[in-house]
Amino acid sequence: MTLTSPGTLAARVAATACVAGPFALADGRVLDSYFDEYRLGADPDLLRDVAEAMSALVPPGIEVVAGIELGGIPLAVALSAVTGLPSCFLRRRPKGYGSRRQIEGADVTGRRVVLIDDVVRSGTQTVSMTGLLRGAGATADHALCVLERPLGGRKALEGHGIVLGSLLHETDLPDVQGGTS
Template sequence: MSTAATPSLAELATRLAETACITAPFQLADGARLDAYFDEYRLAADPALLRDTATTMAALVPDDAQLLAGIELGGVPLVVALSAATGLPAVFLRRRPKAYGSRRQIEGAAFNGRRTVLVDDVVRSGGQLLTMARTLRLAGAPVADALCVLERPLGGRMLLAEHNVTLHSLLTEGDLLSPEPEGAE
């Protein structure tokens, strides 16, 4: 197993762009279409890239965080890797409660009263993160922060801020299109 040093943000952006940025037609859940998209499964399928992404994202986790919450499906591998990188326990959020078995919407560590940070792959409008923040809050887990690998400038940050959730993004769409050289301002 490798114990390589954490790459710079520019190096990581380049690797993420090469591995997970796909130029092909893609339809979002709301029906909108994209000409290119970020394939979180390619990120999750590359163990070194997933480890390096989580290690880099660990610096974005607020100091007072007590729990990490990954949103199905893209946020689950990220939250597992981020949990390993930070030592914080994790929960996993379904969009809807499971229809059989436990019938839970939230699985994993005990969460009641623990300051929870949401984790997802891409944030666009922020609607999914806001829904999950509400779900956690109703269940007794205070949520004031969310993390993502990639932020698309489609209003998500503003929507979340209106509901007292601060978004911390590792990269923006522009970072993947043309990563800044090391030391650039």
């Protein structure tokens, strides 16, 4: 592992995954820079180090890590490899053919599951995916993300009985405060 301190990891994440340029959010807002989770996922050393750091945030008793489509998938795979926990993958909508599933991978029925995503902003997606897991019979009351933005997500999650663990907060990233998705 090349990580020497939380500050070093934040600097590496920022250098690799924080991109200047216009970025449109789902709600129509446009930011002048953003967090590109695909760049993080494409860097095997950084992905491994992020997963190792995130493994310390996995609550005791968790049985499955659930990656939220699409940014949470590589993180869940890497976290699964680091922790030895099985993983599953959550689609925003059921697959339109084949299995027609919305949850792929490990069975979540009756198991304690932690949701994994790249960024938490408003928390809407995490709340929705928690409902999916709970509807499938899982106990889902924890979520982890690489980056938390101060846009109300933590409070929204708390309102639905979900505890959020964040590896980094927007203010941890050098030279990108205020504009990262």
